[in-house]
Amino acid sequence: MVPSVLFAIFAGVLVLSALGVIIARNPVHSALLLILCFFTSAVLWLLLEAEFLALVLVLVYVGAVMVLFLFVIMMLDVNVTRMREGFTRYAPLGAIVSGIIILQLAGAIWLRSGLPAAEPLTPREAGHSNTRELGAVLYTEHVYAFELAAFILLLAIIAAIMLTLRQRPGLKVQDVSAQVKVQRKDRVRLVKMDAEKDS
Amino acid sequence: MNWPAGLEQALPEWALTTLTSLVQIGVVCLVLILSVAFLTYFERKVIGFMQNRMGPNRVGPRGLLQPFADVIKLLMKEVIVPSSANRFLFVIAPVLSIAPALAAWAVMPLFPGFVIADIDAALLYVLALTSMGVYGVILAGWASNSKYALLGAMRSAAQIIAYEIAMGFALVGVLMAGGSLNLGAIVEAQAGGPLSWFWLPLFPLFIVYFVSGVAETNRAPFDVAEGESEIVAGFHVEYSGVAFAVFFLAEYANMILIAALTAVLFLGGWTSPFAGSMFSFLDGSVLEFLRASGLHWLALKTAFFLFCFLWFRATFPRYRYDQIMRLGWKVFIPVTIVWIFVEGVMVVLGVGPWSS
Numbered sequence: 001m002v003p004s005v006l007f008a009i010f011a012g013v014l015v016l017s018a019l020g021v022i023i024a025r026n027p028v029h030s031a032l033l034l035i036l037c038f039f040t041s042a043v044l045w046l047l048l049e050a051e052f053l054a055l056v057l058v059l060v061y062v063g064a065v066m067v068l069f070l071f072v073i074m075m076l077d078v079n080v081t082r083m084r085e086g087f088t089r090y091a092p093l094g095a096i097v098s099g100i101i102i103l104q105l106a107g108a109i110w111l112r113s114g115l116p117a118a119e120p121l122t123p124r125e126a127g128h129s130n131t132r133e134l135g136a137v138l139y140t141e142h143v144y145a146f147e148l149a150a151f152i153l154l155l156a157i158i159a160a161i162m163l164t165l166r167q168r169p170g171l172k173v174q175d176v177s178a179q180v181k182v183q184r185k186d187r188v189r190l191v192k193m194d195a196e197k198d199s
Numbered sequence: 200m201n202w203p204a205g206l207e208q209a210l211p212e213w214a215l216t217t218l219t220s221l222v223q224i225g226v227v228c229l230v231l232i233l234s235v236a237f238l239t240y241f242e243r244k245v246i247g248f249m250q251n252r253m254g255p256n257r258v259g260p261r262g263l264l265q266p267f268a269d270v271i272k273l274l275m276k277e278v279i280v281p282s283s284a285n286r287f288l289f290v291i292a293p294v295l296s297i298a299p300a301l302a303a304w305a306v307m308p309l310f311p312g313f314v315i316a317d318i319d320a321a322l323l324y325v326l327a328l329t330s331m332g333v334y335g336v337i338l339a340g341w342a343s344n345s346k347y348a349l350l351g352a353m354r355s356a357a358q359i360i361a362y363e364i365a366m367g368f369a370l371v372g373v374l375m376a377g378g379s380l381n382l383g384a385i386v387e388a389q390a391g392g393p394l395s396w397f398w399l400p401l402f403p404l405f406i407v408y409f410v411s412g413v414a415e416t417n418r419a420p421f422d423v424a425e426g427e428s429e430i431v432a433g434f435h436v437e438y439s440g441v442a443f444a445v446f447f448l449a450e451y452a453n454m455i456l457i458a459a460l461t462a463v464l465f466l467g468g469w470t471s472p473f474a475g476s477m478f479s480f481l482d483g484s485v486l487e488f489l490r491a492s493g494l495h496w497l498a499l500k501t502a503f504f505l506f507c508f509l510w511f512r513a514t515f516p517r518y519r520y521d522q523i524m525r526l527g528w529k530v531f532i533p534v535t536i537v538w539i540f541v542e543g544v545m546v547v548l549g550v551g552p553w554s555s
Contacts, residue, residue, distance in 0.1 A: 028341060032288075035334075055323040059367075063330025064360055067337065071356045074341050074349065129319050131380055176525050 003047055010047075014040040027073050035066045052131040223315050227304050235451040236266035242509050249513040273447075276440035281344060284437065288342035293438070293445035296335020299328040300452035307459060308383040310469050310494040322370055322380040325460060329366075329415065332453060333359040336417070336424060336434045339446070343437035351433025354520065355417060355424035361527035362411040368535035369408035372401050372542055373464045386468035392475025396467040400545065403538045405465040407531045409504065412457035414527070416450060418508055420515035421523060458504035462497055469497045 017040065020033040038061045045054035138146050210218070240255065240263065247254025255262035280289055306321035308314045318324060333356060340352020376397050377385035389396045398405045414421040425433040435446045462468060473489045482490070518526070 032338075051318070051320045052323065055320055055327045058327040059323065059330055063327060063333070064363065067333055067356050067360055070337055070341075071353060074337075075353065131320055131323075174521070176522060 007044065007047055010040045010043045014044070028070065031066060031070050031073055034069075035062055038062050038066070049128075050130055052134055220315065224305075227309075227315065228301055231301065231304065231452060231455065232448065234455055235448055236270065238451050238455065238505060239269065239447075240266050241505070242512075245506065245509045246513045249510075270444065273440060273444040278440040278442050279437075281437050284344045285342040288338050289437075290442070292335050292339035292342055293442050293449065294335075295338060296332055297445055297449040297452060299331040300449050300456055303328045303456055303460075306382055308386050308463065308468055309497065311492055314383055317381070317383065320380045321382045322374060322385070325382075326363075326367060326370060329453075329456070330359075330363055332415075332449070335446070335449065339438065340434040343434075345437050347430040347432075347436045348434050350430050351424045351436070355434060358417075358421065358423065358523055358527070359415055361524060362414040362531070365407050365527060365531035365535055366411040366415065368532065368539060369401075369404040369411070370464070372404040372535070372539055373397060375539070375542055375546065376401060382463055382468075386463055386470060389467040390470050390474065392470075392477070393467070393472050394475060396465065396470075398465040401465065401538070401542065403534050405461070407535050408465065409457075409461050409507070411527075411531060412461060413508060413511060414523070416453040416457055416508075418450070418454065419512040420518050422517060423520055423523065454505060454508050455501065458508065459497065459501045461504050462500035466500045467496075468500075469493055471496050 014037055017033045017036040021030045021037065024030045024033060038057060042054040042057045042062075045051075045057065243265070244254040244262075255265040258264040258268045280286055303325050305316045306314060306318055306324050336355045336359075337352045340348040340350075340355070343349075373385060374380060377388040379385060379388070393399075417424045423429075423433075425435075430436075435443060438446060470492045471490050474492065478490060
């Protein structure tokens with residue numbers, strides 16, 4: 001009873017905020033509504049007792065990815081009117097694409113509904129650890145896929161760094177490690193001398 | 200919690216559970232907010248003494264009522280919303296910065312057998328909530344529609360992202376050592392005196408975690424988001440009255456949270472420093488109470504780290520921005536990664552307190 005009410009509330013918020021993401025005029029508002037989307041879907045996962053996935057969704061997407069998104073959106077001066085100029089031109093194409101997607105979804109859900117109806121979830125016993133279970137599967141059965149994904153991510157990191165690492169000539173750059181290594185004797189020289197006397 | 204028998208019979212079970220949780224949450228929040236009030240007093244006194252001044256000493260005995268005077272002053276002030284600010288986000292930003300700082304206490308093991316929500320993935324929960332705190336700063340900076348505020352928010356966003364990764368890696372080390380994501384289980388894994396606390400085998404991670412915590416709370420010497428000599432007051436330059444007070448409260452609540460988490464993860468939380476077998480001669484003497492674990496040990500350890508926060512503020516000049524980024528990305532993250540490998544080797548070889 002209580003879980004289904006909670007599900008209805010959070011699913012409603014999720015759908016509304018997802019609509020808001022594409023309707024909102026201000027890109028910052030869109031990004032904020034997207035954050036709300038992530039948060040509510042994390043709550044839905046919590047209702048399914050997938051607490052690891054839920055918390056990692058909040059940690060990675062809400063806590064890191066969307067912060068960078070907001071960072072970029074706030075820094076760039078997005079010209080909304082220019083972006084809306086081609087709307088009528090591209091609207092028919094967009095309508096066709098979204099229509100196809102909706103039809104496919106409908107086909108997947110209704111036409112192939114031979115699958116048994118979803119049974120109500122049975123709550124796990126108190127000591128059940130979703131995190132431990134995921135780890136046990138991830139590092140044994142799917143270890144190759146896991147390593148492959150990690151390798152691709154590493155590749156992407158190196159590629160991103162290489163793309164932005166360019167040395168422009170004539171740039172004055174501070175060598176931070178040289179600055180950190182500076183000792184007192186490099187900067188200050190104490191001179192001992194006798195006091196001058198008026199003659 | 201034990202309710203009177205009459206109440207226990209009159210109410211259904213779910214109502215009792217809700218009532219118990221609400222009372223616990225209320226008590227913890229109240230104590231926390233009072234601690235924040237006296238932490239501001241403590242800060243002004245400590246920094247005063249470090250700078251050879253008296254600190255506040257006019258309101259109440261020895262100035263002890265100063266925080267209340269400050270609160271009343273802030274409550275009486277007018278809340279000004281800049282005319283072209285985004286009103287909704289401007290008002291909600293301080294709330295977004297205080298809420299995670301308070302909500303994270305739900306999983307904090309305060310004394311043996313007491314935690315408000317004994318959830319399995321507590322460590323992840325804490326990490327997720329501390330990462331939410333940045334939104335208060337970013338939204339405040341953006342919604343104010345002020346250049347200084349936006350600059351402060353941008354600085355803070357980049358800084359928090361950088362240090363959060365190091366913090367997460369440090370927590371991976373703790374998780375490996377404790378063998379659990381539950382904070383209570385992590386504290387119990389450290390039972391048995393200072394030598395079996397995690398600060399010793401995880402020393403680099405301990406340092407990285409605490410310094411990253413200072414950076415995450417935007418405290419000096421990492422307070423470039425405020426940087427009063429460069430960008431006036433940074434993200435909260437347009438805030439006044441109660442809205443500013445909430446930001447202030449959030450900063451100090453975050454400090455207490457980071458200090459308590461460092462104590463729980465690396466200094467054994469509520470376990471006593473005299474619990475080890477080398478102090479067994481205390482048994483039966485007057486000092487036997489020292490060996491009992493309890494809330495006071497957690498409070499003492501937290502107070503020590505809070506003192507360190509203030510000490511740093513009084514000692515170090517503010518970091519330059521590029522140096523902050525360098526420290527986070529090029530020093531802390533490699534240190535944590537290397538130490539996680541070292542720890543893995545230690546676990547395999549059976550060296551360290553977790554193997555006994």
